[in-house]
Amino acid sequence: MGVSASIGPARPPGGGRVARVVSLDTLTRMRRAQRPAATPRPIPLPDGMTAPMGCDAVAVPARFGPMVLPRLPRVGCVYADKAHWWWIVPADSDYALEWPAPVRYTTGALVSDGSAVPGLILRPEGAIPYTPPIPLYLALCRVTGTTPSWSRTMTA
Numbered sequence: 001m002g003v004s005a006s007i008g009p010a011r012p013p014g015g016g017r018v019a020r021v022v023s024l025d026t027l028t029r030m031r032r033a034q035r036p037a038a039t040p041r042p043i044p045l046p047d048g049m050t051a052p053m054g055c056d057a058v059a060v061p062a063r064f065g066p067m068v069l070p071r072l073p074r075v076g077c078v079y080a081d082k083a084h085w086w087w088i089v090p091a092d093s094d095y096a097l098e099w100p101a102p103v104r105y106t107t108g109a110l111v112s113d114g115s116a117v118p119g120l121i122l123r124p125e126g127a128i129p130y131t132p133p134i135p136l137y138l139a140l141c142r143v144t145g146t147t148p149s150w151s152r153t154m155t156a
Contacts, residue, residue, distance in 0.1 A: 040112035043079055043086060046120060049129045054091030057109035058136060059084045061102055064143050069122075071139035076131035079118035086111075086118050093133035100146035 043057055057079075060068065065085035069075060079086040086109075094105045111117050141148050 040108075040110040041117055043088070043109045043111060043117055045077065045088070045129050046123055049077070049127050051088075051090075051129060053130070055109040055129070056089050056091050056093055057106045058087045058089055058093075058099065058131075058133075058140070059104040059106060060087070060140065061085075064140070067143045068136070068139045071142065072131060072135050074124070074132055074135075075122055076124050077120060077129040078122040078131070080121045081116065081118040084118065085121075087131045087136055088129045089133045089136065090130050096149075097133075097137055098149045099137065100141050100144040103140055103144070 042055070045051060045055070062080065062083055062085055065078075065080065068085075069078075075087075077088040079088075084104075086106075088109060091107070094107075099105045106112075138148060140146075
């Protein structure tokens with residue numbers, strides 16, 4: 001006497017219970033859902049550096065990094081991984097600015113996408129880690145072909 005599996009409320013002859021068929025895809029998704037979400041981690045400042053105004057970070061696709069550097073009058077700490085370059089800026093540098101796509105502004109300089117904390121590739125002289133946000137914003141607008149928010153035509 002063989003037992004067949006089906007999905008749904010159907011009962012086999014004799015009123016026995018039916019096992020629900022679950023695919024490997026479903027099991028994999030269920031296992032992934034049980035994993036805890038990646039905990040955001042701050043990008044660590046180098047020893048001896050202080051951040052008196054707090055820290056946020058501006059993540060830029062790696063292909064733009066080399067184009068942005070020569071456009072900046074001062075460069076603070078810059079970190080990189082395979083996908084992004086991260087500039088440390090003072091906290092609240094996103095105030096009244098619409099950073100251009102595909103740039104990502106991260107409050108608290110947190111890396112939260114599950115990847116490893118990026119490595120330091122540039123360190124400024126002195127103890128302050130910041131890249132000035134307005135020149136960085138303008139350089140990013142330039143390399144992404146975006147008009148700065150304060151230069152856009154306003155409509156009523």
